[in-house]
Amino acid sequence: MTGPMELAPDGLAPTDTAGLSAWAEIDLDAIADNVAALREHAGGTPVMAVVKGDAYGHGLAHSARAALARGASWLGVAQVAEALDLRAAGVTAPLLSWIHVPGTDLAPAVQADIDLSAGQPWALASMADAARATGRTVRVHLKVDTGLGRGGALGDGWTELLAAAGPLVAEGAIDIVGIWSHLAWADAPDHPTVRAQRERFVEAIAEAERAGIRPQVRHLANSAATLTDPQARFDLVRPGLAVYGLSPVPDLGAPQRFGLREAMRLLARFSSVKDAPAGQGVSYGHEYTTPAATRLGLVPIGYADGIPRAALNAGPVAVRGTRARIAGRVCMDQFVVDLGAAGLDAEPGEELVLFGRGADDEPTAQDWAEACGTINYEIVTRIGPRVPRVLVGTAGREDADG
Structure with a gap:
């Protein structure tokens, strides 16, 4: 084992593993190098490193800093609380949070410059309330369901979401920073749903543009698509698992095939x-x-x-x-x-x-x-x-x- 070693901040005093019954060794350089490799796979497309779930168990703040050290320009988390924890830890990079429920107090996230995702009109209404309460414009990524059948606006719901967004943009309550979606079968690159979802994503972006919405970033690719599907790159790739050196497509290759190493x-x-x-x-x-x-x-x-x-x-x-x-x-x-x-x-x-x-x-x-x-x-x-x-x-x- 080489390099400096310390226990992550958790109130424990030892500086090595003496006396520990079990521990998880987290290689920060591996996380950083994996991000660099992913950016290379993506042809230089900017990387949003997903650090949700306590950075897939690796530890939120130090994993986020390691990812940013070698080229991640954005961070992504699922829950608002995770995003606020990153801000409290002093992480200032652009940061997207995509899960909240009706009744969530979004004002702290808005005040902390956290981007928020909206897939239904009620979410936009909640964000507008937070904007009015804080006097700040909310940075929003609109999510379209291109076929996963999970989060985001599905079918005619996308048209309704765009219609709900227009007046709030005009008011200055929200700014549409991004449009995004998520793939159902990216770990099987030849599956017909992958192409179908890409095509639906392009259609959804075109509809948004006809409605006068032109986002700064469009993002679709997860870890598997970042490694296997150049057509899914758009303006930003959004790898999670691969940031930590695990293969999202184990049937196609182990981590080392993609220049990754387990962190x-x-x-x-x-x-x-x-x-x-x-x-x-x-x-x-x-x-x-x-x-x-x-x-x-x-x-x-x-x-x-x-x-x-x-x-x-x-x-x-x-x-x-x-x-x-x-x-x-x-x-x-x-x-x-x-x-x-x-x-x-x-x-x-x-x-x-x-x-x-x-x-x-x-x-x-x-x-x-x-x-x-x-x-x-x-x-x-x-x-x-x-x-x-x-x-x-x-x-x-x-x-x-x-």
């Missing part, structure tokens, strides 16, 4: 190692039984920390560079590894890797996703707050030299 490594230490006879049931329900006399290692991290319970008898780990698997059920705070079954031994306090970098032959978040029947997004995002984030690298660090 999170999840590590732990054995809290106990003991001998067990053949035929010993392991963990709740005895859904694993030792096939021979062996050594069992206890790992003090569990589903309360985000380890999927679905990793029963399947979740991969690496001990001394050799793969082993979880034995039996994952518990709330711990799980067991049958060391002997993998031809291994270990000592209490010895490190193991749950997931890390495929290029280093470590188990990956994608390996865990396949073992648990889910996606790599969920594996990293669900790692909980009991797991300290330990920072390595210098990108975006406020305490870094230079």
Whole structure:
């Protein structure tokens, strides 16, 4: 492990991993380099780095700063509270938040220069109320549903949204900064919905222009489209998962194929190692039984920390560079590894890797996703707050030299 290391600000005093039972190592330089790689893939199109969900589990503020350090010019989050947290942390970059509900007080977001998304007329009305309350014009990105069937204005709703926007623009309550949408099947670039959504997006922009609305930025491409679909770039690309070095198209290639590297490594230490006879049931329900006399290692991290319970008898780990698997059920705070079954031994306090970098032959978040029947997004995002984030690298660090 190289580079400066510290615990992310969380009230803990140690400056290394001594005494930690489990931790997530976050490589800030990997995040920064991934953004640079994504911008290159996008042919220089500006990048909005999506840092929602606590930066996909990597830590909001330091991940945002690292992304900005190597070329992200915008940031994106789902919820207004996340955007306000970034502003409170001193992050001043252009910032879009796209989820709120009726009754949300938008005035603090407007005062903090946060762009807001509107996909229905009621949202524009809420933004106009915030504009009048603060005396400021709200920067708005209109969202069109081009076929995902989720957020945004669908069908005739787009015409209605444009009609609702016109008077508010004339009033000076809102400024239409962007028009955007989201793809349903970008991880399958040849799927017919991808082309259909691009075409609908172009039609929606043309309709907006006929209504006198000419946005500064049009954005459609997520991580997968940024890497695979030049026609989806428009004025801004909006990668999320790939910022953290995970492949959004694992069927097409691992991260290294796209010049990315995983920014999170999840590590732990054995809290106990003991001998067990053949035929010993392991963990709740005895859904694993030792096939021979062996050594069992206890790992003090569990589903309360985000380890999927679905990793029963399947979740991969690496001990001394050799793969082993979880034995039996994952518990709330711990799980067991049958060391002997993998031809291994270990000592209490010895490190193991749950997931890390495929290029280093470590188990990956994608390996865990396949073992648990889910996606790599969920594996990293669900790692909980009991797991300290330990920072390595210098990108975006406020305490870094230079």
